[in-house]
Amino acid sequence: MSENTAQMPIHSGFDSKTTAEEVIKDIDLQGKVAIVTGGYSGIGLETTRVLAHAGATVIVPVRTLEKGRGALKDIPNVEIAAMDLMDPDSIDRFAEQFLENHDTLHILINSAGIMAPPLRRDNRGYESQLSTNHLGHFQLTARLLPALKRGNARVVAVSSRGHRLGAVDFNDPNFEDKEYDKWKAYAQSKTANILFALMLDKRGKEYGVRAFSVHPGLIPDTNLGRDLTKEVFGPKPVLDEHGQPVSNEQHNEFKTIEQGAATSVWCAVSPALQGLGGVYCEDVDIAKAKSASSPDPEGVEAWAINPEFAEQLCELSESLTGVKFTI
Template sequence: MPFNQVPIGTGFNASTTAEEAIGQTSLAGKTAIVTGGYSGLGLETVRVLAQAGARVIVPARSPERARAALEGLPNVEQEMLELSQPESVDAFALRFLASGRALDILVNSAGIMATPFARDARGYESQFSTNHLGHFQLSARLWPALRRAGGARVVSLSSGGHQIAGIDFDDVHFERRAYDKWVAYGQSKTANALFAVALDALGAPEGIRAFSVHPGSVLGPLARHLTPEEIATFGVHDANGQVIVAPERDLKNVQQGAATTVWCATSAQLDGLGGVYCENCDVARINAAGSGERGGVRPWAVDPDLADRLWRLSESLTGTQLNGSP
């Protein structure tokens, strides 16, 4: 297990907001990319980074929706990207690299959850493809720009949902086992955490540090594939149908939900650290299965050997390696 996967005592907590997490940090002269940055947690992340002075690029699969959501925000550019389409990922990366800019912050925030069974054009299961493989390819293609920054951070949104399932390396795309939308989601979120472990190991010598994040339970666009009955089982509404905000129970609003992402992307408290899974603006504790405790990270999501195995599988599935040209 990673020796640094232990809380560091930051002084923050589950109620901390993204604005509180960034504090007085100035990002003037910095460039960030935030996938999914036009709704929910991604949009709040963009707002706070831009407010701190960063130039933020928001690649989106729906340019019209993105333009409407981002209207009025300073220091923000909107781009086209469909994570499940490799050619779209390559095209976006080429356009960014051609600008000659360094990339200081990459936030892999876009994702889907508990979707009906679907495959991408390559035949890959859609949640694994969108949540993990698309961001794997994007990060690898943007590697030259991350290196150019001389101290970049890559933050990937995992979830407490990683506790549902690890990676089934024998049937990652549900070709032989029955499809379960929650198992598929859990597998993809474990992949997000393992990706940070492997990327950090490769990137640290280049000054590139990687983190994964559990943002908390925030009712938002990610739940669009759930029925009202399914949402009700999570206990997120009170008797009057209002959304409950109770961060001590991991039920957060958007401002609180974006806090750990912003903290991982900007905080000096993480200088010298990387490859860790974070929650509530701190490094999470390892929580073994069967402990009965809430929160924390399962051992299978921070295991370096599993991270290396997933990295090699991802290279094979995407045909992408670090420093490879699009």
């Protein structure tokens, strides 16, 4: 089997308009077990829905059980359990409960996230976007590694094109010595998602575990930007001559939730990705690697696919969480 990790399109046959249902058509997930963080709202909910309707048992961690039950009540094959990505103890409890009830995990989609809130910190003092978007998922994935290995699993880290706004600051990741910038913090956490997938794939592929990172697209109909006003919703939307937002995705329209879930689902289930991993994907294909001078918004920045940075991030994450990532 090829161990290709080339960051270049494979011409999947899909595009920016493809929906998650179209991606998963004719794929049978009977007997498969999946976890989708954030799987009860926005693109996470659509991801849960299509995986469950394809036959998978989908476990959805939720911060509020009542809210989760309400959102997921009409979807078959779904289980919910309490978890807060900013609370390491709750992550451990969720993982322990999962491993007690399931010995195998085939799909892990780390879809939950927050974007550009005011400065908030978890109980350890860590900046909330780094804590939620990366560190919580780092700890969760580490705890689930035994089941992921048994499942020859795919792990999908939902990142963002917003990673282009900044790399990981390994010297001051929690904005202790510099002024807080909500977009730099968001970009850092999204770059961390890409580097994490690169690191996990490198370590996991000999055990059958492959990892991918994803830009889902610009999707205004979610609560990801709940801390933002309409005027600053972004990052950095392009306005037409009438002051109305247009896509910066080669002037296509903003994506629907159904389209936004497509790339995550494709990475999780597509036979076309057999033997591939460690790559950043967008518009239901592997994205191109950007050159340092490229103004093109599409593609992945060099700092986000740097193997040395990926290992450095793992060391930082182990230090911040106290969790060793041993596979």
